[in-house]
Amino acid sequence: MSHAFNSGGPVLQDIDLDLARGSFVALVGPSGCGKSTLLRLISGLEAPSSGSIVRLAGTAAVATAAPPVKLAFVFQDAQLLPWRTVLDNVALPLELQGMSRHQARERARGPLAEVELSDVPERFPDQLSGGMRMRVSIARALVTEPELLLLDEPFAALDELTRQRLDERLRTLWLARRMTVIFVTHALAEAAFLAERALVMSRRPGRIVLDRRLALPEERTLALRTEPGFAAETAILYRALAAHGALEDSHAAAEGR
């Protein structure tokens, strides 16, 4: 599968990817390498210039034009509706799919509890911290019980400690639910901490230069970041990035966005 915008050269080239159901995949690369574009293609928000994206629903391998799997997208910055309360923001996807407001609000309480925000359902987004807003955004993504969860650098704007806590929580949520997760980030440590499998992308036009199954335990706590095995995995990702020139002059690549 390849993709190019109308203006300029290809953004993505020869991406050939198979994702196992229930896996947690991190997509790492320099800014401007097309990882966000890849995520949009997978979500169906954009169609590839050549090749195709097939999402398999359940066990029956049927590929249709409409996304057959239930998917959810978490954007950079929480992207909440400022005029809706926390609970109403989480209930939104269900309302849009035709559920009554009352029923949607009741169903939204579950995911809100999972991100530990049960005590602030009637607050408005501007009364929350950045980390709390992001948790609301994750609860909103979980409310439809998606089989595929796409996250586009969700924690990039948060401070390091908040980000590490959210990483840990996301990991826990995944262990409990086992949906397929694709997590885009430019932070190597975050990718190593979260994922079972890490894909490293080159500079534009983006290609996948490393596809690695991480040799790390299933249960992961904040302490994992200090262990030698973790450092070794991060180093492997780092070397893959460096080998493809992704680290030099990443600003020039970013300007092409």
Next chain:
Amino acid sequence: MSRAARREAAALALPPLLTFCAVIALWEGTVRALNVPAFLVPTPSAVLAAAWQERVALGGSLVTTAQGACSGFLLSVTLGTAIGVLFSLSRWLERGLYPYALFLQTVPIVAVAPLLVLWFGPGLRAVSVSAFIVSVFPIIANTLAGLRSVDPRLADLFRLYGAKLGDTLLKLRLPAAIPSMLTGYKVASGLAVIGAIVGEFVAGFSEGNAGLGITVLAAYRQLRTDLLFAAVLLSSLLGLSLFALVNAAASLLLRRLRARG
């Protein structure tokens, strides 16, 4: 009110109040000292006296003009918002009709007013339409701009969940557009009063009550400059009050919706 709040309120109100007193005093003094004839520039005290003397007639005129301005304004809010929403739904509709909506903004209302009399008859209806024509465009433009200003990622979110057109409009675009729409309403409220008074110049002659525009014309013909001043002052007061009313309603609504504007 705390002492600090009182001091702050005083600091806000005092400068314009002082300016007002100084201008009035200077005006009164200069006109008296130079013996300016009253038909050219009346003294503030003469204007006040004329306003008091004609208070019944002026009050009636105020009500008449307020009726024209308010009904024109409400017409603008209803139709302008509806047109803005329609334009936002279809690029084709917008491209096809926007230039003609712009025409409403640029047409000299004084030149069109005789037509309004022909079509709607003299009186309230023609005056309301005049107020409508003058005030509708900012509402269309601001509604459209607000509806179009939605964050593309939020639009993506709605698309991902297969939101219906009505849901996207009611749950995303309209709430997001409200601050911008309210700005349009505020601008339109002041314009509606101007439109009503200009309309009255041409179309205000009906058997019943004359509006402030008619009062201005009549006072001018009789060289009752003091009354003319009083009528002009009342017109501005009417515009200010309508604006203040819309502004207060807008702030209230914004606070309830928590949309930041």
